[in-house]
Amino acid sequence: MLKSNPVLSKLLAFFGISALLGALGAGMLLPAGMLAGAASQVGTEMLDQLPAELNEEPLSIPSVILDQDGNEIATFYAEDRTPVDLEDISQHMIDAIIAIEDERFYEHSGVDGQGLARAVVHNVTSDTQQGASTLTQQYVNNVLVNYQNLNGLRTTVSGTKQIPDKIREMKLAVAVEKEMSKDEILEGYLNIVLFSGRTYGVESAARYFFDKSAAELNIPESALLAGLVQSPNALNPETNPEGATHRRNLVLGNMRNQGKITEEEYDEAVASEVTLDLNPLPSGCYYAKDGFEYFCDYIQRSILADPAFGPDRESRQRMLDRSGLEITTTLDSELQEAAVETARRNVPAGENEGVGSSIVTVQQNTGNIKAMAQNTDYEVGDDLSNGETSLNFNVDKDWGGGQGFQLGSTLKPFVAMAWIGSGKSMRDRVDASRNNYDGARFPAYCLPGGHARIGSDGWRPKNAIADMHKPMRMDYGLYWSINTATIAAAYNTDLCAITDITDAAGITDAENNEGLDPSNPSFALGAYNVSPLTMASAYSTLGSGGTYCEPRAIESIVDADGNEYTVPPIQCSPGALNPENIKELNNTLTAIASERISQGRLNFPIAGKTGTNNFESSTWFIGYTSELATASWVGNYLGNGQDYTLRGKTIGGRYFQDAWGSLIAGPMWVDFMEVAGPKYGTDAFPKFDGPTGNPRDYSAGSSGSSNSGSNSGSGSNSDSDSGSNSDSDSDSSNESDDNDSGDNDSSGNDD
Template sequence: MGPRQRQRRFRAKTHIAPIIIGSFFGFMLLAGVAFGVGMIGVVETWLQDLPDYTDTDLYLPSEPTTILDADGNKIASFYTQNRTTVDLDQISKYVVDGTVATEDERFYEHGGIDLMGILRAVAVQLTGGSEGASTITQQLVRNTILSDEQFDVTLERKVREAYLAIKMEEIYSKDQILNMYLNVINYGHGAYGIEAASNVYFSKSAKDLTLAEAALLVGLPNAPSQYDPTVNPDYALSRRNTVLDRMLSNGYITQEEHDAAQAEPIVLNLSETSGTGVDIYNYPYFVDYVRNLLSNEFDYNQIFSGGLTVQTTIKPDVQAAAEAAVIDQLDAVGVENLQAGMTVIDNKTGAIVGMVGGRDYYADSEHTNHAITQRQTGSSFKAFTLATAIHEGMNPNIIINCNSPQTFDDGTYTVQNIGNAQYGYISLARATELSSNTGYVQIAKAVGVQNVIDMCHELGIDNDMDPNSSLTLGTEELSTLQMAEAFSTFASGGMHRDAIAITKITNRDGEVIYEHKDEPERVLETGEAEVVTDILEGVVSNGTAMTAQLSVNQPFAGKTGTTENYGDLWFCGYTPQYSVAVWTGFTAGGSNTIYIGGRTASTSDLPQPIARNFFNTILDGVEREEFPTGTTPSYRADSYWEVDGKPLTGGSATTAETPETEEEEAPTTTSPNSPTSPTSPTTSEPEPDPEPEEPPATTDPEPAA
């Protein structure tokens, strides 16, 4: 899973010391020191505590983690060193030959150190010149198992390096050593290894490099900054031609090839890299989310150096439709600084197939992902109270007093419908369509607020919640991801699946180290989920979400939500294929009312059309599916239910009047049992009525408790 940090230590054998001393005869001449018998003990000491050169993990180069979308397209890379490891047969022979000719022309002849090279380097240095004497094997040692010592210029480090080079040559073939070297070395511009360098400078694979291109890259490791062709093209050209000269003199190329390559100008085709250790090609909000998930399971080195391949769930077509729906609607209303978050979940798998975190990732220095930030949900939360009621055995046809205002908790808590609408005595189903605040507080109290909380937990919402009477009106802060996951349970016939973003992870060797297993858990019986869905379909067909009605031939259910001051606008909806949750508002918080053209905005202006347009796009031409069906639940007698010691039901069913405004509102302070409750117990929770088929520009049929 990435280079292990294991460092097995061992003691060198005494008989090796004379070999090292002999190999460094050139250094002895330069220093003027005659190594005698006493020096053997010093060298033995230097060779103590060496890393285990037989541990192949120590030679593994830092390799980026690659993030793929659901179709296998690369969408991001995480790295400390931009690198892609390749086998020797995937590297141009020009690179291989040029590297040997330039860096170590007797590579295939020596056993790890080159005595002739050392003597030549000494001679050059004595005449005032400069020439290195390290072999390719020594350079590999210096850049891998002795990387912590690579800038140490002492004789001790050179002895340790030479010793390890000799031992490496005993256990690895020349091709293995050369392959490791070409995958490790720094080529500048943040590119480590020849494959990354080829992509950075020429946007092509190392196997496709021409002679001139290969020679340019071969010349870079000697001094990557000095020979950088983007900064010092003249130096780079001179260095490239030196490489070509050495390839010619060593018989790797012909005179004709040499001359033709030297005549070529340097032509680069640079690829873009961020230089930050993270290259994001698509879906930046989702990529950030995936990186955070990985950090919960892997350490930094594994993520940025371990060469993982991460298969994610994001689907390009779904993501494109989601992004277009969000951006187009935000642009259409033209409200400055207005943001949105949206999550799309595949109901059959729990996969996050779309995630929109905001209007523009790169324009926001904080990169706030509004798909996963939590905001008050308004009346969209009522769907969870509804599910609890059906699960506990409440008949959806039970008649409830939904007039306004009403007082609860011994007179300490007063609730109003939006516009103080008098909905009269209506069924639970109709109270949901109209999003009656007074009705839903009674329902929550009748089934037990703690049971509502337990249902939320079963649906995947793990927030700690206070069992206040106002909870059902949407005072709890949740994310679009949490809401989409929960609503997906209804769409799946009561089977809950955790929302997933990663399906498989493989290590650098291609071994699968994680693979998601589909393990759904039943939360609602199929018949119970069917009833919930039937009622939420009514919200779309004859309630607060009529703006969201689809043009495609698919069943559609959902719930709207609006918070206090109309600062957070929600719509959560689902078809048999996908569940979505859409939030719109300002980053600063829900206290900022959204105005469009001088009027207060509603869900019919923003989240409803976003969801509608998304579904109409992604399901265009898709054959109709149906929601799962099951056995009708068994219901308790209506007389079973009580609120504050009084019967829940009473009176005769009446026809609810339509309020002047259709949007509901959730107060910031709601219950005297809450630590934030006001000294005055009265709170007002305006709630909407279904908007007309052609909703007026100034209204929206949605609640927001």
């Protein structure tokens, strides 16, 4: 009988090159006719030219996105694999794989000459074909395939191998046996081999098929998995239970014959039914934790845009799918779950076509995103139902969002900041009686000529609250969101001074990521389309006392080998806005938030501003505590025009004759902050040392009689938001729509 010889050079000497080629053909299951003339193609010198070292790459391991506390949000993988030590694999599994794949594993040195000879005899005398690859050779082959996959090379899998491929595999197997112990080879094999579909390695296979660890596998389960490696897809027990059972029983027979199990254990295992407890590992943001999909999408796009993870998008995706990245984010899952529940409850997805809601929260002094939620279901494709979209309402177009939403009156606090910065006070009067700016020249130091001029079509901003065309204190005008007061303040300040402030607060349009254009005075009434994340970050500058921090979502990234990757650090600009001016402004913004929005529901200091755009198709409340800034948005994400208005709709069980930020987005903000506020700091805002007054009291400090009527009382919470008197793409000569929905200040309606 031919004796097993582990050394390839001795094997060549024993067989001769022609005999070896025949044996290799048997190992590769090649018909004998294909080997004719092969000896002339392969010489001993070929072996000397083949590499003696195995090119290894890290195993493809799934990457995970985690929240700030290490809880899993989503998984990405090309190959579902969880490497484990050999000691963490059931001995039954070890015995099963050796019994069926390489019974002399502990006897040979990489190549089994006896197995080759047996395969030659079998293949010559039988209609069936038999292979002779050892576990070491299979390990080598899997390592080569892994290397080829990661480097975009030709993959030499079974059925496609040529003679040189097989010889190379054998030589490398001998080399591997000299460098690695048997247990190391076995551990490597059981972690790299394919079991089914995209499930690689015994730990992932045990979880997938039986929802248990590899250490817990019993005899029949181990035999089933060991049987799959021959033909993972054809023998899949999900689709071919009969074939999988037959193969399992063959493995069990080998285990019995080799003394790994007793006759009794064999009989019991063969008689057992194949019982699966399938637990597939989903991959990608579509399968992220419910309600976390859009944040996951934002993280994925951040990775794919970062050159630190590869020279192009394809290589970065490959790293995300294969490198075992542990991506720890800034997300607070408790706040995220509250935001998702609040957004969905207040604005049920699909209740009205195109009506969406979003809540996004950033932490002041870090820029860390703590929540990013919306009401819709995350779906990708063209055939989407109402309430389904992959559009992330919270972010700019470059990060998976759309064109953003018109700001409305949420921009007015920054106009007020410029007013204060020019040396005026919120107690000073502004001439809100003027509503005709035809041909007006607005100061704008950064523009040619030092001004922006209204065109020949003119501009006549309107107010929705009656009797508001009159001089008034600036704080009163901001409290009731009077358009003519805001425009008068801009006219008596400088448009470029306003955009200097909005630039410092990070306000850019969502589509082009450009700052606001001072050449169009209507920007002061919120004509631009901006994302909720941008506005939450802008308002965090007010909440922090003047420090702007760029929003960030990733705390750290570490790969499977412990290598750390550089992520965007906390990037803050202290003093971006004047802290003393913010203190004065806060006197008005705290009154708006506490009196008109919270109405006693929140027992900690808050500040913020409402906003509603043209035609009431977008509504806002953006508010902050001493530590968190949150943008709450409700609107139609399909468009801004009259056809997309929220007026006259039933939303979340409430009918809205008028749709203002104080009526929809504001209450949603309060619902969320009941959870979010107490978890983080809610200190009192620094007090302004100068004189202040009650911003809703028209008469104090103002000349003339009070004409505020019922609209000046604390209980008359009309949201006098302008949004804008023009569409966001119009020039400086715009006029509001006839019913003045751009002002959204209808009098006599309580919030």
